[in-house]
Amino acid sequence: xxxxxxxxxxxxxxxxxxxxxxxxxxxxxxxxxxxxxxxxxxxxxxxxxxxxxxxxxxxxxxxxxxxxxxxxxxxxxxxxxxxxxxxxxxxxxxxxxxxxxxxxxxxxxxxxxxxxxxxxxxxxxxxxxxxxxxxxxxxxxxxxxxxxxxxxxxxxxxxxxxxxxxxxxxxxxxxxxxxxxxxxxxxxxxxxxxxxxxxxxxxxxxxxxxxxxxxxxxxxxxxxxxxxxxxxxxxxxxxxxxxxxxxxxxxxxxxxxxxxxxxxxxxxxxxxxxxxxxxxxxxxxxxxxxx
Amino acid sequence: xxxxxxxxxxxxxxxxxxxxxxxxxxxxxxxxxxxxxxxxxxxxxxxxxxxxxxxxxxxxxxxxxxxxxxxxxxxxxxxxxxxxxxxxxxxxxxxxxxxxxxxxxxxxxxxxxxxxxxxxxxxxxxxxxxxxxxxxxxxxxxxxxxxxxxxxxxxxxxxxxxxxxxxxxxxxxxxxxxxxxxxxxxxxxxxxxxxxxxxxxxxxxxxxxxxxxxxxxxxxxxxxxxxxxxxxxxxxxxxxxxxxxxxxxxxxxxxxxxxxxxxxxxxxxxxxxxxxxxxxxxxxxxxxxxxxxxxxxx
Numbered sequence: 001x002x003x004x005x006x007x008x009x010x011x012x013x014x015x016x017x018x019x020x021x022x023x024x025x026x027x028x029x030x031x032x033x034x035x036x037x038x039x040x041x042x043x044x045x046x047x048x049x050x051x052x053x054x055x056x057x058x059x060x061x062x063x064x065x066x067x068x069x070x071x072x073x074x075x076x077x078x079x080x081x082x083x084x085x086x087x088x089x090x091x092x093x094x095x096x097x098x099x100x101x102x103x104x105x106x107x108x109x110x111x112x113x114x115x116x117x118x119x120x121x122x123x124x125x126x127x128x129x130x131x132x133x134x135x136x137x138x139x140x141x142x143x144x145x146x147x148x149x150x151x152x153x154x155x156x157x158x159x160x161x162x163x164x165x166x167x168x169x170x171x172x173x174x175x176x177x178x179x180x181x182x183x184x185x186x187x188x189x190x191x192x193x194x195x196x197x198x199x200x201x202x203x204x205x206x207x208x209x210x211x212x213x214x215x216x217x218x219x220x221x222x223x224x225x226x227x228x229x230x231x232x233x234x235x236x237x238x239x240x241x242x243x244x245x246x247x248x249x250x251x252x253x254x255x256x257x258x259x260x261x262x263x264x265x266x267x268x269x270x271x272x273x274x275x276x277x278x279x280x281x282x283x284x285x286x287x288x289x290x291x
Numbered sequence: 292x293x294x295x296x297x298x299x300x301x302x303x304x305x306x307x308x309x310x311x312x313x314x315x316x317x318x319x320x321x322x323x324x325x326x327x328x329x330x331x332x333x334x335x336x337x338x339x340x341x342x343x344x345x346x347x348x349x350x351x352x353x354x355x356x357x358x359x360x361x362x363x364x365x366x367x368x369x370x371x372x373x374x375x376x377x378x379x380x381x382x383x384x385x386x387x388x389x390x391x392x393x394x395x396x397x398x399x400x401x402x403x404x405x406x407x408x409x410x411x412x413x414x415x416x417x418x419x420x421x422x423x424x425x426x427x428x429x430x431x432x433x434x435x436x437x438x439x440x441x442x443x444x445x446x447x448x449x450x451x452x453x454x455x456x457x458x459x460x461x462x463x464x465x466x467x468x469x470x471x472x473x474x475x476x477x478x479x480x481x482x483x484x485x486x487x488x489x490x491x492x493x494x495x496x497x498x499x500x501x502x503x504x505x506x507x508x509x510x511x512x513x514x515x516x517x518x519x520x521x522x523x524x525x526x527x528x529x530x531x532x533x534x535x536x537x538x539x540x541x542x543x544x545x546x547x548x549x550x551x552x553x554x555x556x557x558x559x560x561x562x563x564x565x566x567x568x569x570x571x572x573x574x575x576x577x578x579x580x581x582x583x584x585x586x587x588x589x
Contacts, residue, residue, distance in 0.1 A: 032396045039388055040405050046464060047408070049430050050420045064442075065433030108326055111319040119316035127320060134327055136518070136573035138525045141562040142331065144545065144555055145338035168330035171323060229413030231528050232542065236549055245415050249528060250550070253535060257426060260532070264419025271411035279404055282472055 047268070054078055054265035058258045081262035090247035093159055094228060097243055100163035101227040102220050105174040108167070110216065113178025114204075118187070128176075135172035140165070143233040150237060161237045166227040173226075174219055181215030182208070218281040225274045229267075335566070342560035353556040357564075360557075362547075366539040372455070373540070374523045377462055381519065382512070384463065385470035390500070393478050403475070410468040417465035418532025422446075425457045425533065448537040458538060461529050466522065470515045477511030478504065521569045541565050 052070050053061060058080070060072030081087060115121070116128065143165055150156040185208050193203035231245040238246060248263040275282070345352040357363055388406055392399055409417070424430045425445040432442040445453045481504065489499045505512075527542040536547060542565055549558035 029396075032391060032394055035387075036391055036396050036398075036402050039391065040402060042464065043405050043409060043468075046420045046424065050423050053423045053430075062428075064428045065436045066428065066430055068430070068433070108322045112323040115316040115319035119319075121316035121320075124316075127324075130324075130327075133573055134331060136521050136569065137331070138521070138542075138565055138569050139331060140525070141542065141545065141565045141569075142334040142338060144549055144558045144562050145334040145341055146330070147549075148341060148555060149334060149337055164330060168327060171327060175323060225411050229411070229416075231413060231415045232525075232546060235546070245413060245528075248419075249415055249531065252531060257422075257428075260419050261423050264416050264423070264532075267416035268412055268420070271413075271416070272408060274411040275404065275408045279400075279407070282407055282410070 047272075050261060050265050050268065053258075053261040058256075061258050061261070077258045077262045078266070081259055081266065084259065086242060086247045086251070087244065087263075090242050090244040093162075093238075093241055094244040096159045097162045097166060097234070098224045098227040100159065101166040101170060102223045104163060104167045105170045105223055106178075106216070106220060109171050109174035110178045112175045113180075114182050116175070116179040117182035131172040131175055134168075135176075139168050140230065140233040143236040146233075147236050156237065157239045157241050159241055162234050162243060165233045165237060166230055169230065169233075170223045170226050174223055177219040177222070178212075178216060181212045181219070184215065185211045215281070218278060221274055221278060225270060228270055338559045338563055338566075341556050342563055344556055353560050356554075357557045357560045360544075362536075362539040362544055366541050366544045369455075369539060370524065370526070370541045373458065373462070373526060374520060377459055377523060378516070378519060380459075381463055381467050381470060382516070385467050385474055385515075386508075386512075388467070388471045389474035389478055390504075392475060407468050407472055409465050410472065412465055413528070414462075414465060414526065415528035415532055417461050418529040421457060421461040421464070421529075422532055446534050446537075448534070451538075454534050454538050457533050458526075458530050461533065462523075462526060465529070466519065470519060473511050473515040473518075474508060477508045480511075481507045517572060517575060521572050524565055524569050524572070 049068075052068070053066075054077055055070060055075065056067070056072045057074035057076050060067060060074075061077070082091075116124065146161075146165060147156060150158075150161045155161045189207050189211070190203050193207040194200070198206060229245065231243075231249050234243040235246040235249055242250065244263075245267060248260070248267065252260065342353050343349045343351070392403060392406075396402065412420075422429070427442060427444055427446075429445075431445065436442065443453070444450060445457055448454070485503050485507065486499060489503050494502070525542050526540055527546065530538050530540050530543055531546070536543070539547075541561060545558050545561040545565070548554045548561060
């Protein structure tokens with residue numbers, strides 16, 4: 001270091017150093033940062049604006065031009081939204097449906113994921129192809145005939161009907177994600193547990209499950225968000241037992257703008273939490289599940 | 292590793308132990324198969340019957356009603372137009388975003404988080420967010436008024452171009468993150484050696500992009516492309532939130548026939564149209580995917 005420093009100054013005294021590559025590098029880093037900031041603005045500004053709209057007083061939202069800073073802060077818009085008819089019940093229904101979907105798709109999907117990860121069986125490839133195929137289908141579109149079927153068996157307008165539809169929607173993803181999670185658990189530890197006297201269920205419950213739990217909970221949060229976000233099927237399959245997005249959608253045409261802004265903000269909150277929690281898993285989930 | 296071991300074990304044990312190996316797997320996957328068939332095949336058949344029902348048995352009454360509806364043509368046209376315009380823009384943006392992150396800018400963790408957040412936003416919520424911006428007294432007009440540009444009714448049916456643009460921007464905002472995450476994970480899967488080799492031979496950034504990264508990204512891009520195509524056919528709540536019924540899309544028409552017009556038969560017919568178009572795309576998806584993996588280095 002000490003020998004390098006003088007020689008550098010010496011050099012700059014005698015021959016002019018070509019600083020152009022350095023400058024070009026600096027300029028490129030600057031442009032890179034500018035581009036990143038520009039994209040970030042496009043992604044973030046809408047979130048900021050809907051938050052300002054949802055937390056401004058209704059009177060301020062009637063002004064024109066609107067204020068870009070939250071100077072008229074008030075929780076009136078949000079509290080009006082949350083106390084409107086249907087919103088409280090819709091919130092409860094949404095939570096019931098999302099948790100029900102999560103539970104059902106784990107109960108049905110995790111064993112299937114385990115089977116894909118651990119067993120070679122006839123039709124394994126066909127089964128995976130079937131999953132990919134159903135995953136690509138707009139199953140929600142089938143909610144119109146499903147509504148008719150649910151009417152006949154007396155299940156129309158119940159959270160269970162929506163849970164079933166959402167499970168069909170999320171199940172392929174749950175299976176593929178849990179399969180990749182179980183694949184990541186070394187089979188050796190399971191065999192070791194068996195050697196030391198665990199039954200197949202014991203080995204699964206005591207050794208595999210704890211190791212797979214982080215990945216499985218990531219898949220669960222994903223299922224929760226899919227169900228929370230789904231609106232078309234939930235609207236078609238219910239009439240009075242609406243979920244929150246279905247409530248907002250069906251009252252779009254006859255609700256004031258402030259109600260819609262508050263609804264929009266409220267629907268986004270779980271998304272923000274979801275990505276914050278899932279940041280580490282995002283690439284793994286989309287990278288591995290899709291193939 | 293695990294699979295080959297199990298296969299070997301099964302082969303060693305002969306026929307009896309193999310059938311014992313088979314049954315737990317089938318036991319484990321059968322609930323999922325039954326559930327999917329119940330919730331997919333059954334309504335599919337019921338939907339076809341519903342769509343082709345007529346006073347005297349089977350007939351094309353509902354199909355004629357669907358095709359004859361004034362909104363059907365525009366709905367098909369808008370849906371296709373949205374896909375054709377949205378997807379190229381979306382993919383260019385997503386690739387640019389992924390490449391920016393690939394250059395490891397300072398704060399890349401934060402950027403990745405911010406750019407990925409819309410992935411979890413529902414299309415209804417995205418529509419409502421951009422409604423706050425594009426509505427007559429919204430933030431866009433507020434911003435324009437400060438530089439003296441008069442208010443524009445972006446979402447009015449008299450302005451079909453700006454209606455379309457608003458929906459396009461909202462979808463671009465909401466769904467580009469998904470493509471970006473897929474491309475980022477694809478870029479991470481490319482061995483650094485290729486890039487370094489190209490660098491050693493003096494390839495410029497553009498040469499490396501064209502001849503190293505993009506070809507190696509092809510499988511990821513194909514998957515993302517078909518996935519997004521199928522999802523784009525289902526675009527619905529964004530348009531509902533932004534323009535109501537003024538900008539018809541296929542799934543939106545299903546919703547309108549079911550709720551407003553109370554005609555489940557035509558709604559079923561429309562649903563089947565979306566279904567079959569997506570199925571065609573899904574078949575394409577699987578074909579392209581197989582060819583893609585065959586061609587890839589693995």
